[in-house]
Amino acid sequence: MTGDRVRWTNGVRRRSLLNPVYAAALLFHPAWIPPALDPSIDTLRRVRTIAGLLTCFGVHVALADFSIPSPLSKINNVVLILLTVHPVTVGVMLLVWRKRGHQVRTLRVPVLRGFILLASYVGALLILIQLTIASPESETSPGAEMIHIGVALWLFCFVIVASLAVIKNLFGSAAIHPSLPALLATIITWLAALLDLNTDEVVLGVVLVLSGPVTVTAVAVLELSRLRRHHGIELLTHPGAPPQPGQPRPGGGADFQPFWFAVPVTRPLFAEDGSPNPVAQLTPGTWYLAVEQRCEGLVAQTQDGHRGVLRDSSDIERG
Template sequence: MAFGGQGPYGAGNPYGPGQPHGSGSPYGYGPGTPGGPGGGPGGYPPDGGNPYGGGPHLPPRPPVPPPYVPPPRPTLRQQFRADEWPTLRRLLHRTDLNGCYLLPLLMCCTPLLLLVLAYPVARSARRQARTAFPADLHRHPYDPEVWRVQKLRAWLALAASLAILVAYGTGEDWSEVQDQFLLRVTITPWLLLLTAPVVILVLLRLAPDAARPGMRSRLRPPVRMVFWYVGSFTLVPLLFAGVMLLSETYQGRIWAPFLTMVLLAPVLWMLCFVGFGSATVVRTAFGTSAVHAALPALLTGVLVWELAAVNLVATGMPPGPPLVQVLAVFCGPLSVTGVAWWEIERLRTRHGVRLRA
């Protein structure tokens, strides 16, 4: 109702005289008034108090979250060292190989073409090998100082072997290095399979009667890994023999070479599976640290002498004078045995692990 053409609070202003239009508050301050009590923005006091007086304080304003910064993109080296290799598409994208240049390059370079075709097979075999033989089966309890000493000993042994070859080696000795490496890679898992049961039986005899049931129950995962490894290792020559038999059966056909390539894919997959599994098996000794913390060190100390004997029988004495030959044969196993016993001593003094417990 208007009185003389004006509102009840003043001419043209429903909030009373002296109040600006659109102040947003009938009390003269509030969210729309910049000069309210306390001088805060929107009329609120800067300390978060109640502008109307009394009552609880208003909750403080939530802080503004920082802007999202995406993590840095891992390099190809980091991806290859991780548990999951990049896919072939991502690998080619990261190497900046365009399809217009890649296809002619693959047609001209047969080894590169075979490598590109074999990469997905190796990637799949590595993923399955990491599932069957987990790479995180470190020795428990994990001692980083022991790990550093082991790596230092390995590098020193490699440097000493190269120094002996450079000083006294001949062309024949250099050609035998590759044969020795392949011999060690091939025979080490089998020696481990033969040695581990003997060492485990000795530990079971040394352990008290109350601890033996628990040790036997913890043997199941290592035994499962042993069956996986032996089965896959045995399948490699069987699959290869089957491929050769089928190739001879269909020899002379036009599509025979393509059939051979397709049939060789399972052989390559199983070979990669065994190769990636062997790296974990040799390093972790089939995860036997779950049975007894000192078991990997004991296996290493016994296995190194067996390898030295096999290497001596297969390749003979190393080059050099008699004193250098004796040192080259015995210093390596002695250093490994010393590090293994030092590890056992640290387990006893730092973690209370005893061979009879």
């Protein structure tokens, strides 16, 4: 990628980081994650998030499994699944896209950012586990004990908000491919559910545990179907990575695949009829959708639905 890249945040005040809710939202829902391609996909992702939460916590509520060792073991399982599934799935899809003739080197920035999100989340979980297991020694002063409890509570709130964010955006995987969050959610949910099947309540356990991944899978299929039918995006074909030398390049028509992009500096978006007056201004730090390539420029759509021609597409960053 060339040009200035979208920052992790659009600005932050140091005092705001003392708020665990704000800090978690800032870190785990950064500005570089592109928004959903349309409101329906965003709704499907919200439903998938709720189904994922039910998979994580519904079984423990229904089976009254509130003992400390059990939640800690579940967190350990989650850490193991995340550290395995996310890198392996992303690596396999990169190999698939490369084999199908796409240059995956342009994806190194969103892939690296996703790994940073994954490492940050896993690190927060592990620190929370240590603070939960460890307790201040009897000789510890009341002040130190209060600090220990305060840090643990801050981190607990931080992890809860972070979990809500990563369950929806799956570590910013939409910046790699719009279909990747649905795939990751399905795999992670099924693996987590299968690890929860070791319960004495066999029939109840199977119903409760498997209802979550079945729902997540159904929502993921709808999400992938809408991406394919309404936006021409398929999982096996990467919409943002340019083809390798010798492969046909996007040039409009049926061969063009929509992709998200950001501009390095403010640039005007002109009307499609060729009039000289701009219809909008594209600003850095915001994602826009490229829907067509024409001889006069790149046809782009803003997040509020305005369309126009970006005549200067040099140094844009693909999402």
